[in-house]
Every structure is written in C-alpha cells, then in structure tokens.
Amino acid sequence: MEYILEILPVLLKGLGISLKIYVTVIVLILPLAILVAIGKVSGPQILKKILHLYTWIWRGTPLLLQLFFVYYAFPYFGITLSPFACVILAFVLNIAAYEAEIIRAGIESIDKGQYEAAKALGMSYWQTMRRIIIPQTVRRVLPATCNEAILTFKDTALVATVTLGDLMRSAKELVFADYRITPFIVAFAFYLLISSILVQLFAKLEKKYSIYE
Template sequence: MDYVLTILPDILKGLLLSLEIYIIAVVLILPLAVLAAIGKVSGPVFLKKILFLYTWIWRGTPLLLQLFFIYYALPYLGIVLSPFTAVIIAFVLNVGAYETEIIRAGIESIDKGQYEAAKALGMNYVQTMRRIIIPQTIRRVLPATCSEAILTFKDTALVAAIAMSDLLRSAKEIVTRDFKITPFFVAFIIYLIISSILVQIFARLEKRFSIYE
C-alpha cells in the first residue's frame, strides 16, 4: 500500500492529461459532428461529396494510424504540430466522423411531416433545424453518442504511442523504472473507475432525455 501511495501522484498527473485531452476533444467533436451531419443531409452536392470522403477515410482507418500520420508524416509536408495539438486533431476528426454518421441517421429518422409543419408555421430551414429537428435528434442519438464518448476516453491511452505522459504511459514509465507491475494495476483501476463514472453520468442523461414513441 505504501508503494501505491508513492507512485500515485505521478499516475494522477497522467490521468489529468488524459482527462484534459478527453474534455477538449468532446467539446470540439459535438459542434463539428452536428454541422457535418446537417451538411450531409441537406448541403450542396459538392459538400456532400467532401463530407462523404471525410467520414469514409476517418472511419475506415485506425485512430492510431491517423495519429501517427498527423504527428509524424505532416512534418514532411512542412506542418509541424505539438503532440497535444496532433492528438486533439486526430481525436476530433476520428470520433467526429463516427458521430457525424450517428447524428445524420438521427436527423433522417425524424418524420418529414415535421419539416412541413414548421414551414406552415413560417419557420425557415435554420429555425426548423435549431428549434425542432436537432433537439429531437439529440435525444434519439444520445445512447449511441454516450457509448462513443465512453470509448473515446479509453482511446486516450493511444496517445502514449507519441510519447505523451498520459495515464497509461505514466504507469508504463514507473513499471520500467521500478520493475514492478503494480502501476499497471493502479492504472487499470483508475480507467475502470473513470469509465464507470462516465457510464453513470450518461445513463442519467439518457434517462432524463429519453423519448417514448
């Protein structure tokens, strides 16, 4: 137990970095996904084609490979990013692609009669989406979105691959230093606790905003 208390501060520093990446990514992902989903549903043809390529590429390749490409390959094109910036871009584009498709499906699931009703009330397209369609869509896609958000936190462990001192890498460095596997168990428990907290938070959100049809 004394050993655990000794290594805990270093591991918690890694946890703070993991949480920082997670929170910033989630905040940026949602607006991107909503706008991209609307573009895929009702944007001009050229925009739909661009968004199709975006979701096809970023959903069809591994997040780790995308992270390597952004951090290691872009410098060959003259684009040098800090590890933190590279991680945020990779997570936002990757998870945003999945969330775009989730929200797009949610928008398309809304009955077309609601668009006609909104038009009859004198609402333009923007007002219809903001006041009627998007609120219903968010409630419908909330379960899938919550699951994606939980997976995103666990995926932050991938940033250790570009030498960022997140929770996993902090534990690994201590294991290498002390030749003990205890730090891995500590990291395991912390990941489990944080994931369980997220599950409870999102379960409450789902219950609060659930719809019955």
C-alpha cells in the same frame, strides 16, 4: 502499499492529462459532428461528396494510424503542431466522423411532415433545424452518443504511443523503470473508475431526456 503511494502522484498527473484530452475532444466533437451531419443531409452535392470522403477515410482507418500520421507525417508537409494539438486533432477528426454518421441517421429518422409543418409556420430551414429537428435528433441519438463518449475515454490510452505523458504512458514508464507491474494495476483501476463514473452520468442523462420521447 508504500510503493503505490510513492507512484500515485505520477499516475495522478498522467490521469489529469488524459482527462484534459478527453474533455477537450468531447467539447469539440459535437459542433463539428452536427455540421458534418447537416451538410451530408442537405448540403450541395459537392459538399456531400467532400464530407462523404472525410467520413469514409476517418472511419475506415485505425485511430492509432491516424494519430501516427498527424504526429509524424504532418511535419513533412511543413505543419508543426504540439503533441497535445496532434492528439486533439486526430481524436476529433476520427470520433466526429463516427458521431456525424450517428447524427445523420438521427436527422433522417425525423418525420418529413415536421419539415413541412415548420415551413407552413414560416420558419426558415435553419430555424427548423435549430428549434425542431436537432433537439429531437439529439434525444434519439443520445444512447449511441453516450456509448461513443465512454469509448473515447478508454481510447485516450492510445496517446501513450506519442510523447504525451498521459496515464498509460506514465504507468508504462514506471513499469520499465521499476520492473514492477503495480503501476499497470493502478492505471487499470483508474480507467475502470473513470469509465464507471461516465457510465453512471450518461445513464442519468439518457433517463432524463427519454421522458420527452
């Protein structure tokens, strides 16, 4: 117990970095995913092809490889980013690609008659999307989106592979320094605790908005 109290500040600092990454990624993902989804549904043909290429590449390759590419390969092209910015960029592009496909499917599931009704009321396309289609789509894709959000927090452990002192990296360094497995056990408990909290929060969110379906 004394050893746990000794390493706790280091692990809590790492947990703080993991949560900072998570919150930043979650905030940035949804706007990008919505724009990509709308572009794939109703954008010009050239835009649809570009967005299809984007989702194909980022969904078709591992997040860890993408993280390595942004972190190690970008400097070869003259692009220098901080470790935090590299992590955010890789995570946002990866997860937004998945979320965009979820939202696209949600948009396409809305009855076409609603578009026609909105047009008859004199609404523009963007007014229709903002007031009618997107609110319904968000409710329909909420379960899949919440699941993706929970997985995203667990995926933050991947940043331990680059020079960012997140929870996983902090635990690994303590294990290598002290030759004790305890830091991994404490990190395990932290990941389980935060994931459980997210599960409960998103379950309440789903229940709240399912009333309107």
